[in-house]
Amino acid sequence: MRCIKGIRACRxxxxxxxxxxxxxxxxxxWDAKLDTQLKELKDDFRxxxxxxxxxxxxxxxxxxxxAVSNLAAQDKGKSILADAPPSFPSRVPxxxxxxxxxxxxxxxxRSSLLDWNSWSHKLECPKFDGFDFRGWWSKLEQYFEAEGxxxxxxxxxxxxxxxxxxxxxxxxxxxxxxDYIY
Numbered sequence: 001m002r003c004i005k006g007i008r009a010c011r012x013x014x015x016x017x018x019x020x021x022x023x024x025x026x027x028x029x030w031d032a033k034l035d036t037q038l039k040e041l042k043d044d045f046r047x048x049x050x051x052x053x054x055x056x057x058x059x060x061x062x063x064x065x066x067a068v069s070n071l072a073a074q075d076k077g078k079s080i081l082a083d084a085p086p087s088f089p090s091r092v093p094x095x096x097x098x099x100x101x102x103x104x105x106x107x108x109x110r111s112s113l114l115d116w117n118s119w120s121h122k123l124e125c126p127k128f129d130g131f132d133f134r135g136w137w138s139k140l141e142q143y144f145e146a147e148g149x150x151x152x153x154x155x156x157x158x159x160x161x162x163x164x165x166x167x168x169x170x171x172x173x174x175x176x177x178x179d180y181i182y
Contacts, residue, residue: 123143123146123147125140125143125157125160125161126139126140126143126161127161127162128161128162140158140161144157
């Protein structure tokens with residue numbers, strides 16, 4: 001089949017099919033090259049990321065032990081989330097507080113609360129400002145329970161957290177006591 005005025009010869013439909021097949025072959029080659037390059041890039045990125053993570057672990061956790069370093073080859077291919085990072089010892093479950101022991105009821109025992117109490121004070125004791133004695137007392141009881149304060153220490157702590165003119169003398173006088181408590 002020829003084009004008008006013989007300027008150019010048009011290719012037959014058979015030539016067009018051959019051209020499409022040739023282009024498809026080239027696309028397959030490019031696709032294979034891209035897959036190979038993508039895999040190489042992915043492997044390079046993974047290696048670089050593992051190296052950076054290893055450096056961060058060493059920076060924050062210290063150097064791994066030599067015995068565990070020999071096991072790094074065995075760790076290859078394991079999930080990072082399921083196991084310890086390569087060349088580091090296995091995870092040890094962390095407790096909320098290592099000194100805190102649970103009693104038979106599943107609640108912390110009194111002795112462990114006292115140990116924990118001496119270890120860390122993270123709550124601030126509420127201060128009485130002269131208004132809403134019951135609200136302050138309720139917050140104070142919650143504070144005592146959370147901090148594991150002993151009964152013998154409660155009065156002293158409460159006295160220390162009364163502000164200025166609202167001291168023990170003015171609150172617990174016989175005429176005012178009924179107003180605040182009842």
